[in-house]
Amino acid sequence: MKNILLVCSAGMSTSLLVSKMQRAAxxxxxxxxxxxxxxxxxxxxxxxxxxxxxxxxxxxxxxxxKTMVNGKIPIAVIDVLTYGRVDGQAVLNQAIKIIDEFQNTK
Structure with a gap:
């Protein structure tokens, strides 16, 4: 199981993106x-x-x-164009790739 947390200013602007990512998964x-x-x-x-x-x-x-998580999990910024297109598949792919790379370095 991959646990993917998205953070935005109010927690609502990413709700559609989360739905699309869940659908892609x-x-x-x-x-x-x-x-x-x-x-x-x-x-x-x-x-x-x-x-x-x-x-x-x-x-x-x-x-x-980064200071808060102290290297325990990776942090990345979602590409502005991908975010604007609400491309759930692309963001999901980005997240999984980064998780896998991070876990392989341990």
Whole structure:
């Protein structure tokens, strides 16, 4: 199971993206738990995740989030065009690739 956490400013702008990512995971028979939270809820949720993806509108939080997770999980910013297109498959692919690379370095 891959646990993918998306963080945005209010936790709502990523809800459609989460739905599309969940659909893509199901279509590809991937076992994934995907959810979105606001930046204020990230601290209470990151330990349940294998990756933390930041919406482009909160990319400024990247260094703060890296400090918070202290290298325990990878953090990445979702590409602005992919985010704008609400391309669930592309974001899912990005997340899985980063998780796999991170786990292979351990």
């Amino acid at each position: 199901k279509e590809n028979s991937l076992d994934c738990n995907i959810w979105a939270v606001s930046q204020s809820e990230a601290e209470a949720n990151w330990e349940k995740a294998d990756i933390l993806l930041l919406g482009p509108q909160v990319r400024f939080l990247q260094s703060k989030m």
